[in-house]
Amino acid sequence: MMTNDDTISVGQYLAARLVQCGGSHAFGVPGDFTLSLLDELLSVNEHSDDRLTWIGSSNELNAAYAADGFARVGRTIASVVTTYGVGELSAINGIAGAFAEDVPVISIVGMPATGALGSGALLHHSLLDGDHEHFVRAFREVTAAQAVLTVETATAEIDRVLAVALTSSKPVYLGVPTDVAVARVSAAGLAEPIRARGSEPGALAAFERALGQRFAGEVAVTVLAGPRIHRRGVEGRVAALADLPGVRIASQVGSKAVIDEDHPASLGTYMGAITQTERARRAVDEADLLVMVGTVVSDFTTGFFTQAFDPTAAVELALDHARIGYAVYPEVRLDDALEVLARVTAAAGFAPAEAIDVPDLAVPAPAADAAVLDHAIFWHELQGWLPRETTVVAEAGTSFYGALDLRLPERSDLLGQPVWSSIGYTIPAMLGAGLARRDRRPVLIIGDGAAQLTVQELGQVFYHGLAPVILLIDNAGYTVERMIQSPEAVYQDIVPWNWRLIPAALGGARVRVLDATTAGELRSALEAASSAPDDAVFVRVQLPRDDAPRLLVELTQRLATRPTESVKELA
Numbered sequence: 001m002m003t004n005d006d007t008i009s010v011g012q013y014l015a016a017r018l019v020q021c022g023g024s025h026a027f028g029v030p031g032d033f034t035l036s037l038l039d040e041l042l043s044v045n046e047h048s049d050d051r052l053t054w055i056g057s058s059n060e061l062n063a064a065y066a067a068d069g070f071a072r073v074g075r076t077i078a079s080v081v082t083t084y085g086v087g088e089l090s091a092i093n094g095i096a097g098a099f100a101e102d103v104p105v106i107s108i109v110g111m112p113a114t115g116a117l118g119s120g121a122l123l124h125h126s127l128l129d130g131d132h133e134h135f136v137r138a139f140r141e142v143t144a145a146q147a148v149l150t151v152e153t154a155t156a157e158i159d160r161v162l163a164v165a166l167t168s169s170k171p172v173y174l175g176v177p178t179d180v181a182v183a184r185v186s187a188a189g190l191a192e193p194i195r196a197r198g199s200e201p202g203a204l205a206a207f208e209r210a211l212g213q214r215f216a217g218e219v220a221v222t223v224l225a226g227p228r229i230h231r232r233g234v235e236g237r238v239a240a241l242a243d244l245p246g247v248r249i250a251s252q253v254g255s256k257a258v259i260d261e262d263h264p265a266s267l268g269t270y271m272g273a274i275t276q277t278e279r280a281r282r283a284v285d286e287a288d289l290l291v292m293v294g295t296v297v298s299d300f301t302t303g304f305f306t307q308a309f310d311p312t313a314a315v316e317l318a319l320d321h322a323r324i325g326y327a328v329y330p331e332v333r334l335d336d337a338l339e340v341l342a343r344v345t346a347a348a349g350f351a352p353a354e355a356i357d358v359p360d361l362a363v364p365a366p367a368a369d370a371a372v373l374d375h376a377i378f379w380h381e382l383q384g385w386l387p388r389e390t391t392v393v394a395e396a397g398t399s400f401y402g403a404l405d406l407r408l409p410e411r412s413d414l415l416g417q418p419v420w421s422s423i424g425y426t427i428p429a430m431l432g433a434g435l436a437r438r439d440r441r442p443v444l445i446i447g448d449g450a451a452q453l454t455v456q457e458l459g460q461v462f463y464h465g466l467a468p469v470i471l472l473i474d475n476a477g478y479t480v481e482r483m484i485q486s487p488e489a490v491y492q493d494i495v496p497w498n499w500r501l502i503p504a505a506l507g508g509a510r511v512r513v514l515d516a517t518t519a520g521e522l523r524s525a526l527e528a529a530s531s532a533p534d535d536a537v538f539v540r541v542q543l544p545r546d547d548a549p550r551l552l553v554e555l556t557q558r559l560a561t562r563p564t565e566s567v568k569e570l571a
Helices: 010-020 035-041 060-074 086-100 114-119 134-140 154-168 178-182 201-215 235-242 278-285 334-348 375-385 398-403 426-436 448-463 479-484 499-505 519-531 550-561 563-570
Strands: 007-009 025-028 053-056 078-083 105-111 146-148 172-177 184-186 221-225 247-251 266-269 290-293 315-317 321-324 327-330 390-394 413-415 441-447 469-474 511-516 536-542
Touching: 007 010, 010 035, 010 154, 010 172, 010 178, 025 060, 025 426, 035 078, 035 105, 035 178, 060 078, 060 086, 060 105, 060 413, 060 426, 060 448, 078 086, 086 105, 086 134, 105 154, 105 178, 114 178, 134 146, 134 172, 146 154, 154 172, 154 184, 172 178, 201 321, 201 327, 201 334, 221 235, 221 278, 235 247, 235 334, 247 278, 266 278, 290 334, 315 334, 375 398, 375 519, 390 398, 390 426, 398 441, 398 550, 413 426, 426 441, 426 448, 441 448, 448 469, 448 499, 479 550, 499 511, 499 536, 511 519, 519 536
Parallel strands: 025 053, 025 078, 078 105, 105 172, 146 172, 221 247, 221 290, 247 266, 290 315, 390 413, 390 441, 441 469, 469 536, 511 536
Antiparallel strands: 007 184, 315 321, 321 327
C-alpha cells in the first residue's frame, strides 16, 4: 500500500493516473524506446483488478483505432503506446481521427533518453538532422495538449495533459524519454483525482435565466442530438428529455439511437434533404425552437449542407459552452447545460407533441430463399435479425450509410467514423469496443476493400475471446468511389482474396465461416450466429458490384453532380 511519502517511477505514476481516469486499457506495439516505459506501466498493481491492461496490436495504426473504439464505446479514455518516430507516425492517422471526432485518446510515445534529445544525437528512427521535435510538432496539429516529460515536471505535466483530455474530449500527447520513464517521483499526487473542469457557476446561472426567457411563449421544442453527447456519457439525460411533454428528438449520423428509436419522441436520423421521411426533416428544419445538443455541422452530417434550419438562430449546447442565438455562455459544460435544459423544458409546461412515425426500412416484399442478395434484401434481413443490446460497427461508406437506415434495437449503439471516415477503422475499433463492453456482442459490417487495410487485427479479436458477428461485404472493390466517379477505372479494383481462409490464418480456432449469396443463405448464417453466441461468426456476403444502400446512392449523387459546389461549401 502506497503512502504519500512513497516514491514510484514516472511510468508507474502515469499508469496509475490512466487507470484513475478510466483508461484501464493501453493498446500499442513495443519498440526499443518503449521497453523500459512498458515495463513500468505494466508493473503497477500487476496482480490487481485495477491494473493497466496491455493489448498488443498488429501495427500502430490499428492500435490507435482500437484505443479510439474503446474510448467511444466505454465513454472513457484509452491510450496508445508507440515508439519514437516510426511508431508514432504510423499511429498519427488514428489520432487525427480521434481529434476530428472528439475522442480522448492518450498518445504515449517512448522517446530517446533526455541527453540524446538535448544533444541532437543522430539516432535511428529520426530524420538524422539532430532535430528531435519534428514529430512532437506534427502531433501538435492533432492533439489538444502535449508534453515531453522531464524528471522535474513529469507528475505535474501528466496531470495537466490528462485533465485537458478529460475536459476537451480530445486526444493528447505525452513523450516519455527512456530515462524519465524509470526515474523515481513522489506518489503523493495520486491521492488527488484528476477531474474535468466544471462549468463556471455565474455563466451557468446566466444561461439558465436566458434559456427560460427563450422558451417563454413556445409550444414545443425539437432537439437535434449529435455525437458529442457520447463523449460526456450523457445519453441518459437526453433520453430523459424525451419523456417530457412537447419534446421531439432527432439524432445525427454519429449519435444514432441515442434514444430508443421506437420512442414516440424519436424523429430518427436527420441528414438534411436525405432524411428518411419528409415529416421528420421538416420537424427539424422548420422548428420554431431548435436545441442543438452536442451536434456536428459538416458535409456528411447535413446531407451535404442541405439543412434548412439556421444554426445561428438555434440554442446550442456544446462541449465547452452554450449559446442562445448570438449570445455565448463560455465555460458552460454539456452535462450541466443538459440539466438546465431539462429543468427549463419541464417548467415550460408544454402540451404533448404529436408523434411522427419513422417507418421501418423500406424494402420490397420478403425475398424467397433462392433470391440473389442485393442491398435491399441484405439490410432488410439484418433489420429483422439484430438482437437487443448490440454494438453495430459499420465501416465508412457502404456499411455505415446502410446502417443509418436501420431501426436499431433497444439499448444498442452504432459505432462508426462519419467525419474522419478513414477506411479500415472498424476492425480495430471493434476490438476496442468489444473489450470496453464485453456484455455486448459486436456486429461488424465492412466492405472487402476496407477490410484489406486492417484485417490482421482480427487476430487480436479472436485471441482476446471476443465473439463478434462479422458480415464481410464482398463486392469486388471500392463501392463509394465507383458511385462518385469512373466506376470502370482500374484503381477501383482490389486484389481478390479467399476470405474463407482468413479467420483460420489469423488464429480463429472457434470461428464459424459461412457464405451468403442468396436470401436463404443469409438467413441461415444469421440463425447460426444466434445459435452460437460464444463463437465468432464470419460471413462472406456476396453483393452486386454496382449496388448500394439508399442513403449512399443519394449522398454520392450529390457528390458526383456537385463537386465544384461541394468544394466551395467546404471552403
